[in-house]
Amino acid sequence: MWSKLTLFISIGVLVLMALGAIFAPLLAAYPPNEMVFTAFQPPGEAGLLGSDGLGRDLFSRILFGMRYTFLVTIVATSLAGAIGVTLAMIAALNKGWVDIVIGRAVDILMSVPQIIFALIILAISGVSLYTLIATMAVLQSSTYFRVTRPIAGDLATMEYVEVARLRGEGLSWYLFREILPNMIPSLLAQFGLGLSSAALFISSLSFLGIGIQPPAADLGGLVRENALALAAGRWTPLVPAMCIAAFCLSVNGVVDWLVGRYSDRPEAR
Amino acid sequence: MTDTRILTISNLKVEAGPNLLLDDVSIHVDRGEVLGLIGESGAGKSTLALGAIALFRSGCQPTGGSITLSGQSLLELDAAGLDTVRRTKAAYVAQSAAAAFNPFYRLEDQVTEVPAMRGHLSRAERHRMAAALFEELQLPDPENFGRRYPHQVSGGQLQRAMIAMALINQPDLIIFDEPTTALDVTTQIEVLRLIRKVTRTHNCAALYISHDLAVVSQMADRIVVMRNGRMVEQGPTRQLVDNPQTEYAQRLVANQGEGTYAAGNDNAQTLLEVSHVDVGYGALTAVKDASIALGAGSVLALVGESGSGKTTLARAIAGLQPVRTGAVRMRGETLAPLVERRTFDQRRLVQYIHQLPDLALNGRQTIREIVGRPLAFFHGIKGAAADARLRELMEAIELPADYLDRYPASLSGGQKQRICIARSLAAKPDILICDEITSALDPLVEESIIRLLTKLIEEEALSILFITHNLGLALRFSHETAVMQSGQILEYGPTRAVFETPQSDYTRRLIGAVPQLREGWLDGVSRAAG
Numbered sequence: 001m002w003s004k005l006t007l008f009i010s011i012g013v014l015v016l017m018a019l020g021a022i023f024a025p026l027l028a029a030y031p032p033n034e035m036v037f038t039a040f041q042p043p044g045e046a047g048l049l050g051s052d053g054l055g056r057d058l059f060s061r062i063l064f065g066m067r068y069t070f071l072v073t074i075v076a077t078s079l080a081g082a083i084g085v086t087l088a089m090i091a092a093l094n095k096g097w098v099d100i101v102i103g104r105a106v107d108i109l110m111s112v113p114q115i116i117f118a119l120i121i122l123a124i125s126g127v128s129l130y131t132l133i134a135t136m137a138v139l140q141s142s143t144y145f146r147v148t149r150p151i152a153g154d155l156a157t158m159e160y161v162e163v164a165r166l167r168g169e170g171l172s173w174y175l176f177r178e179i180l181p182n183m184i185p186s187l188l189a190q191f192g193l194g195l196s197s198a199a200l201f202i203s204s205l206s207f208l209g210i211g212i213q214p215p216a217a218d219l220g221g222l223v224r225e226n227a228l229a230l231a232a233g234r235w236t237p238l239v240p241a242m243c244i245a246a247f248c249l250s251v252n253g254v255v256d257w258l259v260g261r262y263s264d265r266p267e268a269r
Numbered sequence: 270m271t272d273t274r275i276l277t278i279s280n281l282k283v284e285a286g287p288n289l290l291l292d293d294v295s296i297h298v299d300r301g302e303v304l305g306l307i308g309e310s311g312a313g314k315s316t317l318a319l320g321a322i323a324l325f326r327s328g329c330q331p332t333g334g335s336i337t338l339s340g341q342s343l344l345e346l347d348a349a350g351l352d353t354v355r356r357t358k359a360a361y362v363a364q365s366a367a368a369a370f371n372p373f374y375r376l377e378d379q380v381t382e383v384p385a386m387r388g389h390l391s392r393a394e395r396h397r398m399a400a401a402l403f404e405e406l407q408l409p410d411p412e413n414f415g416r417r418y419p420h421q422v423s424g425g426q427l428q429r430a431m432i433a434m435a436l437i438n439q440p441d442l443i444i445f446d447e448p449t450t451a452l453d454v455t456t457q458i459e460v461l462r463l464i465r466k467v468t469r470t471h472n473c474a475a476l477y478i479s480h481d482l483a484v485v486s487q488m489a490d491r492i493v494v495m496r497n498g499r500m501v502e503q504g505p506t507r508q509l510v511d512n513p514q515t516e517y518a519q520r521l522v523a524n525q526g527e528g529t530y531a532a533g534n535d536n537a538q539t540l541l542e543v544s545h546v547d548v549g550y551g552a553l554t555a556v557k558d559a560s561i562a563l564g565a566g567s568v569l570a571l572v573g574e575s576g577s578g579k580t581t582l583a584r585a586i587a588g589l590q591p592v593r594t595g596a597v598r599m600r601g602e603t604l605a606p607l608v609e610r611r612t613f614d615q616r617r618l619v620q621y622i623h624q625l626p627d628l629a630l631n632g633r634q635t636i637r638e639i640v641g642r643p644l645a646f647f648h649g650i651k652g653a654a655a656d657a658r659l660r661e662l663m664e665a666i667e668l669p670a671d672y673l674d675r676y677p678a679s680l681s682g683g684q685k686q687r688i689c690i691a692r693s694l695a696a697k698p699d700i701l702i703c704d705e706i707t708s709a710l711d712p713l714v715e716e717s718i719i720r721l722l723t724k725l726i727e728e729e730a731l732s733i734l735f736i737t738h739n740l741g742l743a744l745r746f747s748h749e750t751a752v753m754q755s756g757q758i759l760e761y762g763p764t765r766a767v768f769e770t771p772q773s774d775y776t777r778r779l780i781g782a783v784p785q786l787r788e789g790w791l792d793g794v795s796r797a798a799g
Contacts, residue, residue: 158631159623160630162629166621167616167643167696
């Protein structure tokens with residue numbers, strides 16, 4: 001009962017945020033980057049949530065900010081998952097030097113805090129939507145590799161994989177027909193965690209000023225822009241931060257339920 | 270009378286949700302008596318045996334009846350009372366001693382754990398008790414045996430150490446749950462003999478569970494036949510074996526009967542030839558200088574105990590483990606050592622069936638996908654043609670066609686093994702390599718798989734390399750038999766010759782160790798063994 005309630009609230013929050021992001025141009029009362037008010041007007045006087053330090057409508061900026069956050073999060077997480085899981089399966093099937101080379105490369109990636117690694121790469125390559133997504137995908141793929149490699153290793157020794165080997169199947173059959181379907185329950189959990197951590201990651205990068213570049217802003221960027229207003233006694237900067245938190249919590253709520261459901265299905269046993 | 274009665278279970282019902290695990294079961298065991306429980310997996314025999322100490326797996330509930338052990342009504346006791354009864358009055362010997370011992374502690378500390386818990390004996394006294402039991406169970410160097418760790422002793426020794434653990438408390442009742450199923454036949458005999466000896470000398474009551482009627486008939490004074498949670502038949506051992514009343518018991522007994530040799534085909538063309546093959550892993554040579562030949566349309570049994578190299582040889586033939594020296598030839602063509610280097614047709618013509626169908630079937634694919642894949646892969650058959658062929662294959666393995674859209678998890682063990690056979694047949698092979706494919710199945714299911722294979726040899730023009738540790742099976746099913754020991758082929762020839770005039774001592778011992786229903790068989794073998 002409690003888990004059902006969590007699920008419904010989580011789905012509700014996610015649907016609401018998704019609708020807000022998708023229909024941002026229709027819902028926003030003002031263009032996000034135009035100065036339509038004076039600085040730091042309180043809610044009610046100027047727009048739903050007041051105005052920011054440059055007199056822009058905060059509510060409109062949050063709607064557009066969610067677009068950036070969600071786009072980067074979803075694309076980067078999908079890419080990271082695809083890279084990490086595929087490499088893990090290849091390493092598990094080939095073992096030997098392939099396994100060692102991929103494994104050590106991932107060790108190197110993981111030995112440096114991701115945010116610092118991202119700072120270095122973005123400083124060298126320059127910040128754009130593409131480099132951001134690519135950097136995050138590569139860095140976060142290491143986690144997927146770590147989680148997937150032992151599971152894929154166990155599955156690779158299964159006798160149905162041996163049957164496929166005796167038949168002479170190609171690599172893609174092994175990967176996507178024999179091994180991948182058996183990893184889905186564990187991958188679902190990892191994908192959910194990945195979505196939250198990617199959302200936090202892009203928000204942190206933007207908060208540090210090397211994420212989405214002004215005048216555009218994602219949720220993390222909005223927290224940074226409005227941080228000064230906190231000192232002025234305004235609560236509005238907390239709204240984008242709360243959006244990030246709500247997103248992460250809701251994603252986990254849905255994934256918890258999915259994992260439980262998937263492992264209850266008879267063919268999963 | 271009541272004085273000697275150790276265990277009385279009357280009208281016991283055990284339910285797990287909607288399933289009735291035990292339905293109105295009543296048994297009793299007296300002091301000095303061994304009661305055999307026999308039945309296939311899922312018959313409820315373990316549930317009943319654990320029920321004797323009022324131990325039920327989670328989710329199972331006793332919903333009726335009573336259990337009286339050593340004069341105490343167990344279902345009326347509280348948790349503390351139950352603990353005391355279990356600790357002092359009963360002992361349990363599990364199937365896998367290797368899983369039952371903690372690898373971290375020395376054997377003696379584990380064997381004497383219960384006396385140590387009760388705290389009324391000194392360490393020296395406990396050591397004397399353990400050493401005396403080790404001696405009684407004929408373990409080597411009984412004085413120091415207990416200093417070893419579980420991994421330092423053999424499987425048979427570990428099973429005997431577990432019996433010592435059971436005896437140390439002088440329980441009224443010992444429950445033996447398939448204590449020799451995991452052992453090789455020659456090791457099994459020793460353990461069986463000792464179990465019988467100690468149950469007599471210690472004068473306790475025993476429940477002996479097994480799926481092997483021959484073993485039970487040697488061990489038990491009375492036998493209860495279980496099926497689907499009900500008692501099918503019970504009676505004194507001799508009476509039940511010689512004159513079974515119910516149809517099910519009759520089938521069980523008939524299944525144990527003396528086998529007849531399969532009719533051979535003497536002038537069969539040689540299909541597969543293995544000559545002077547060595548196979549190894551690292552420094553270990555698992556197969557040494559093995560030569561066998563498989564004729565078209567015949568069955569060659571490869572028998573031996575665990576570790577004899579029979580599976581390694583089979584894997585080398587299949588190309589899963591490369592041969593070091595020697596050659597594997599099919600119709601005169603030499604096969605590459607690894608399957609990856611073999612041609613498309615060579616891979617198609619040799620099909621391998623694994624021991625455990627649970628691991629050999631991908632749980633996320635439907636039966637249609639599993640059996641359909643070799644059709645598409647080897648023969649390019651798809652769509653409606655594939656559907657027709659799949660129905661034929663399901664008919665060949667005697668399963669309904671609507672199973673095609675099921676997942677393996679909804680099938681029984683025997684049905685899963687049939688699906689593995691269908692998958693091999695889909696490739697249209699010449700040779701099936703069957704690696705212990707029935708050893709995880711119940712005897713009657715095993716028999717039906719063998720009947721199926723016998724039928725398929727004719728229909729599909731198959732030749733079979735049949736790896737097994739079950740000599741009775743080799744006798745009934747194969748035309749030729751090769752006996753392996755320590756990686757070498759010790760004896761090889763027509764099955765009848767190998768069984769009737771064995772040349773080596775080891776083969777004689779192996780054949781002699783196969784349990785039989787005959788009264789006094791165990792005593793006879795024990796005497797012969799000295």
